[in-house]
Amino acid sequence: MAVQFINGPVVERRAKTNVARNGSRGVKPRAKNGEAAAKPISFGPLAAWIGFNLRMAQETAFQAFSRRSQEVGESPGRFATLTLIARNPGISQTELSQAAGRDKSSLTPVVEDLVRRGMVERARTRDDRRTYRLNLTTAGKKTLTQLTRCARRHERNLDAVIGPRDRKRFIQILKKIAAEIE
Amino acid sequence: MAVQFINGPVVERRAKTNVARNGSRGVKPRAKNGEAAAKPISFGPLAAWIGFNLRMAQETAFQAFSRRSQEVGESPGRFATLTLIARNPGISQTELSQAAGRDKSSLTPVVEDLVRRGMVERARTRDDRRTYRLNLTTAGKKTLTQLTRCARRHERNLDAVIGPRDRKRFIQILKKIAAEIE
C-alpha cells in the first residue's frame, strides 16, 4: 500500500491480477533482478503535513485491524455496531445510528444482517411500539469477545510502535483533533 | 458527527432530513428545553484505545479538509491525484495507481475526468506507445494551487491544536505507524 492519502479502501483488498505491487510499504519502487529501478515517486510537501500523515497512519492501522477481524469472519464495521449494542443494552436503532454518526436508514441492513446471523435480538418496546430495543445474543457476545481480542492484539502493536512514554500525550492530541478541528 | 470509528463517510454529508443531530461533537446527546436528556451513549473501552482515537481524529480532520476542498469545487481525492502528477511530471497511469495504492482500473475514470475538465494532459510516449505521460495543464496547476492553499489553512488549524512543542514527535509517531504496523 502506498499513498491512500485521500480515499483509502475500507478493507484490505490487495490487487491480485492487474497490479504488480511492490511488497514494501515505502514509497520507492523496488528494482528487481537487474532491471532498471522504477523512478521513485515524489510526494512533495505532503510528506511533512500532519493531515497527510494522519491519513496514512490511520489507513495502515485500519487495514491491519481489518485483516484481524476478517480472520474472525467479521467486517470491522460489525465491531463498531456490536460494541455499541453491548455497552448500551436496549439501545434503539435511531440512537445507534446517531451514536455511529450515520443516517438511520444506513443501519437497517446492518442490523438486519446481525439479526439474521443470530448476533442481535430485536424486541419491540411496550411503551412505544415504534421503537426496537437491541441486545446482543450469546452468539453476538461471543463474536464481540473475539473481535475485542483482535482489537487488543492490534492495540498492543500500536503501543509497541508508539512507546509507553508518548502514549498518553499521543491519545490526548488525537482526542483534541477529533473534538476541535473544524 | 459521532463515532465513525469504523467506516466513516468519505466526505461530509450531513444528514439533513432524517436525523435529528445534536450539534456537538461529543458523545453525550444534549437535553433540549426541559426534555429529559437522552441517555448518554457508552463506548466502553474503545475510548481509551489508540486505534479508535486515530480513526476519530483522522475522520474529523479529513471531513474538515473535504469541506475546504469542496469550496474550491474539487473532491479531496483530486488533490491527491493532482499533487502526484505535479510532483512527478510525465508519470504514467500505472505508476500513478501504484503510488496511490489503487488498482490501475480505479484510476481510469479519475484521469478521464481530469482530462475532460482540462486539468491534465495525456500524451502517448514515443518509445512505448502503450503508456501515457500525464502532466498538469495551466488550469490544473491553478486548481492545485487553490487546493494547496486549502490544505495549508487546514494544516494551520491542526498545528494550533497540537501545539509547536509536540508537532515533530507527533508526525514522527504517525510515520512510524504507517511504516511499521502490520
Next chain:
DNA sequence: TATTGTTATACTCTATAACTATA
C-alpha cells in the same frame, strides 16, 4: 404533526476479470 424504522434509489470509491493494442 412528529418520530421509528423500512424501502427505493442513487452515489462514490474501490476491486476483479476480461479485453485491446502494443511490446
Next chain:
DNA sequence: TATAGTTATAGAGTATAACAATA
C-alpha cells in the same frame, strides 16, 4: 507472453426521500 490502459461489472458503505405504523 507480458504490460498499459479500458471496459464491464460488482460490492461495500453511505445518503436522501417518501412511506407505514404509531405516538
